[in-house]
Amino acid sequence: MTTSTTGIPLAPEPTAAAPRRATRRPGIGTVLRWEVAKLVAQARSRYALLVCLLAPIVIVLVFNGQQQTPSDTIYGRQIHTSGYAAPLFILAFGSQWIFPMLAALVAGDIFASEDHHGTWKTILTRSVTRSQIFWGKALTATLFTVLSLVVLAASTIGSSLLIIGTQPLVGLGGQLIPSGSALGLVLASWGTALAPQIGFTALSLLLSVKTRNPAAGVAVPVALSLVMQLVGTLGGIDLTRKFLLTTPLDSWHGLLAEHPFYGPLTFGLAVSVGWTAVCLAFAYFSLRRSDITGG
Incomplete structure (x- = not known):
């Protein structure tokens, strides 16, 4: 502190202002954390994962206790003779409507629910752009789709091996596949469902944005998957069938052939992408151009 010539203390000279702490603007990560927190709080998503965990155990127990086998479905005849057959049987059955439903459960509702509850204004006042909102919600829906598929696959394969056993598997060409090789093929077969599952998630996101109706966003993708499967069974439209989103769900068949072939798997991956x-x-x-200021 300095003093004047009269001896009166003078106020200290002002110093340079301390640099202001940089504030981090909200971004996609902020939206993602918020959407994941909302998803965790929803009973529907928790129950869906619980069903994915427990339903395969019940199904394997029921089929293992029955004398008759579901011979009309691929690998249904072997469901009692090898623990590797049951996961392939459930994979074939689940691809008909369970997988599209899991993909649409969150994705079909994640945008439409904002219209339904009128919360778009609240979201847009949190210093985030529509692009950040879109990608944050899309990533959340995709993460749920991947997680549900992983839980379903792990529960199905684990319960089948524990309940039925690790006997060798008979391939689609009649060849006997040893236990170690069979496990790798079963895991790879389930892995082939990931790309079309993400495709159904993207389709559900589109319908969620366009319909602005949570029920339609969830139900329409499942209905479209059934229509695609019906179209795929019709004769004379092989070229059309190759470009359907449901076709890649059957591409795992080539892995179980006596001489494995990967053409359908590669093409199915391209179709899914x-x-x-x-x-x-x-x-x-559509979200960038839509009028959501009234929500």
């Missing part, structure tokens, strides 16, 4: 990219693009630009 195409569906995902197109649906996400339409959903993104």
Whole structure:
């Protein structure tokens, strides 16, 4: 402190202001954390994962206790003779409507619920852009789809091996596949469902944005998957069938052949990526252009 010539203390000279702490603007990560927190709080998502965990155990126990086998479904005849057959049987059955339903459960509602509850204004006042909202919600829905598939696969394979056993598996060409190789093939077969599952998630996101109706966003993708499967069974439209999103769900058959072939698997991956990219693009630009200020 300095003093004047009269001896009166003078106020200290002002110092340079301390640099202001940089504030981090909210981004996609903020939206993602918020959406994941909302998802965890929803009973529907928790119950869905619980069903994915417990339902395969019940199904394996029921089929293992029955004398007759579901011979009309692939690997149904072997469900009592090898623990590797049951996961493939459930994989084939689940691809008909269970997988699309799991993909649509969150994705079909995640945008439409904001319209339903009128909360768009609240979200848009949190210093985040529509693009950040879109990608944060899309990532949340995709994470749930992947998690539900992983839980379902782990429960199905684990319960089948524990309850039925690790006997060798008979391949689609009649060859006997040893236990170690069979486990790798079963895991790979379930892995092939991941790409079309993400494709159904993108389709559900698009319908969630366009319909603005949670019920339609969840139900319509499941109905479309059933229509695709029906179209795929019709004769004379093989070219059309290759580009359906349901077709890649059967691409695992080539892995179990006596001489494995990967053409359908590669083409199915490309089809799934195409569906995902197109649906996400339409959903993104639809959300950017839509009038949501009234919500």
